[in-house]
Amino acid sequence: MQYFLGVDGGGTGCRLRLSDASGRVLAEVSEGPANISTDLEGTLRNIIAGSQAALKAAGLPPSALERVSAGLGLAGVNISDSALWAGRLPFERARVVTDAWTSTRGALGESDGIVAAIGTGSVFASLRGGHYSQIGGWGFHLGDEGSGAVLGRMRLAATLRGVDGIAPLTPLGRATLADLGGAAALPGFAKDARPADYARLAPALFEDPDDPMAAAVLNTAAEDIAALIERLQEGSPLPVTWTGGLGLLWATRIGQRWPERAACGTALDGAMALAFSLREA
Amino acid sequence: MQYFLGVDGGGTGCRLRLSDASGRVLAEVSEGPANISTDLEGTLRNIIAGSQAALKAAGLPPSALERVSAGLGLAGVNISDSALWAGRLPFERARVVTDAWTSTRGALGESDGIVAAIGTGSVFASLRGGHYSQIGGWGFHLGDEGSGAVLGRMRLAATLRGVDGIAPLTPLGRATLADLGGAAALPGFAKDARPADYARLAPALFEDPDDPMAAAVLNTAAEDIAALIERLQEGSPLPVTWTGGLGLLWATRIGQRWPERAACGTALDGAMALAFSLREA
Structure with a gap:
């Protein structure tokens, strides 16, 4: 039996969702912060603790981690650095992206489109034929237009x-x-x-x-x-x-x-989609 | 005998110049910081110590302070608050203004004009018929245009x-x-x-x-x-x-x-001019 885990990690906390191969949700839990750039060790600890809590809530043994494909969208991720530490994650397969990617994928679902994410900060992203582009989002002092x-x-x-x-x-x-x-x-x-x-x-x-x-x-x-x-x-x-x-x-x-479309899901939905993209052919 | 003291006070130090009634410079000394808004007591202490050092350098007794008219241009001055503590200065007469005022007066001398003071920050001021106006200078986050x-x-x-x-x-x-x-x-x-x-x-x-x-x-x-x-x-x-x-x-x-004119003096010159403006009629 294969399991799929999505992780939506942010600077104040992270959420994790576990499902089976059919997409049925088995558990959803919260854990502490997951900001890779400020606290790598703490982030790894929180992700592992959250994964084990999700397995336990689903009535699965800790050893089931070895059958988990995980999609992780984390704050502060530098994709080139993530290759150095992603090997320390305990999952059978894992892919790490920025939380902006999982938010975009969650908002757009399967479709191409543009996401304008504007809160205290702002960032703009597109998916076009599966290709992800992100612009803006340089922070309060240098960018974050319209935030x-x-x-x-x-x-x-x-x-x-x-x-x-x-x-x-x-x-x-x-x-x-x-x-x-x-x-x-x-x-x-x-x-x-x-x-x-x-x-x-x-x-x-x-x-x-x-x-x-x-x-x-x-x-x-x-x-x-x-x-x-x-x-x-x-x-x-x-x-x-x-x-x-x-x-x-x-x-x-x-x-x-511009043509407009409502968001079809959250960043956690995007992380789940990433996890499912790791499914064995 | 009347004496005139100019104080150019800033956040990293202050300079003081003592002259006689004819404008002849008797002494010029440096002292510690004079930022009224962050350290009122320290500023008063530094101004008094600097004044006494100037008198000593000029060969005058400490009691000569009672015959000093002082013009002070200080960083962090809020003119409405300065009335509350200016009475603690030991001079016969004193007038306290912002360092922007003394810089402007020093740069313009006796003439009307506009000063564009542009360094790490910026502030813009005019003297017109003796009337001082200041705009800009709201700091790095909200203003300081062109700085x-x-x-x-x-x-x-x-x-x-x-x-x-x-x-x-x-x-x-x-x-x-x-x-x-x-x-x-x-x-x-x-x-x-x-x-x-x-x-x-x-x-x-x-x-x-x-x-x-x-x-x-x-x-x-x-x-x-x-x-x-x-x-x-x-x-x-x-x-x-x-x-x-x-x-x-x-x-x-x-x-x-615009018509242009070179600066004719420094903030310390402006403070001296302020001191002389207190001369008895």
């Missing part, structure tokens, strides 16, 4: 341009100042703010999209997002699937520019 | 847009990747980089201004700078004085848009 963190920072910067008189200080700009304690408080906020702190400032832009400052920020970010999606379209249109905490807000605002 | 830190970050972000294929990957972009260890290394650099780390990446843009990526970054930053200067011009042209580590590079690139 909550970047939008929140743009909101504060635009407010200060209003204070300086080189852009209109709109009602949303004045509300921003009132909420954060005035212009003089903003550099201190920015000095300590993490991406999640900025991201909390982003939804207000969508709630008040006719405010001229909100409109300017959203239009700039929309063009950044559009450039990335157009790049992935490569001239031959694929439908776009919007995911992440801001995905639906962006879809409502600019989704009509 | 070394912001230019360095723009260089990395533009390089990654080149990698993603939404902008040209130019010779300077390829050199950026080679210098920093490839695209995958850039998010890690950005995660830990301080403004000074980014600022080291800025001069290369000016050295290779015909590279299309460098040109695009410099043109964007130039328009940001121009908007701030035009705002301070208020429609009636004042000459622009360029200061800071990148001031001359920017002056060469865009200085011809």
Whole structure:
């Protein structure tokens, strides 16, 4: 009997799903963090502990690990490095990819398409004839176009341009100042703010999209997002699937520019699909 | 006999100059940091110690402090708070302003004008009929238009847009990747980089201004700078004085848009001018 394990690993925790060869789910468990780039040993430990917990929950002996094909989508993976340590995984077969790959595969299912994943950060990916491409996603300081963190920072910067008189200080700009304690408080906020702190400032832009400052920020970010999606379209249109905490807000605002398709599954579904791709011919 | 003291206080140290009523310099000394917002007590201690050292170097007794008019330009000053502690200074008369004010006054001398101070950070100020205005300077995350830190970050972000294929990957972009260890290394650099780390990446843009990526970054930053200067011009042209580590590079690139004037002094000169403004009528 062959078993299939999907691992959706992230910086705060990982989820694992075990199924039999027919796709019937035998167990689903959670474990601790799986960020390979910050803690390789801890990640390996958590993946092994989670796998054993899944076998136990399915009523299988630990030795069944030797009949498991595993698909792992992990945060912080550098694919070229993963070859060095993937041999330490206890599975019969394993394939390790980035969590962006499993999210994309989960969202698109069997179909070609583009995924715009926009939450606190952002990343853009396509599957085209089985070929995976990923662009954007360079992080808060250098990229993450249209993400909550970047939008929140743009909101504060635009407010200060209003204070300086080189852009209109709109009602949303004045509300921003009132909420954060005035212009003089903003550099201190920015000095300590993490991406999640900025991201909390982003939804207000969508709630008040006719405010001229909100409109300017959203239009700039929309063009950044559009450039990335157009790049992935490569001239031959694929439908776009919007995911992440801001995905639906962006879809409502600019989704009509491209054919659109709802997500058909999660990153854990994508990890399962990866595991099944290792099935013996 | 009246004495006049100028204090140019910064986060890494302060300089003090003592002169007599005729403007003759009696002593000039250095002391420790003077950042009011991070260490009020230490700043007061350093200013008092520096003042006493200046008197001693000039052959004057400590009691001469009571005949000193002092002009202080300090980093981290919030003018409304300074009223609360300025009374603890031992001088006959004292006035406390931001170091941006003394830099501006020093650069402009007696004349009206605009100062574009552009180094690792940036700030823009004007003196018009004795009235001081300051805009920009909101720090690396939210402003500091055209500064070394912001230019360095723009260089990395533009390089990654080149990698993603939404902008040209130019010779300077390829050199950026080679210098920093490839695209995958850039998010890690950005995660830990301080403004000074980014600022080291800025001069290369000016050295290779015909590279299309460098040109695009410099043109964007130039328009940001121009908007701030035009705002301070208020429609009636004042000459622009360029200061800071990148001031001359920017002056060469865009200085011809406005009348230009060389800096006529330093922040310490500005602090002395402030001290003399307290002279008894």
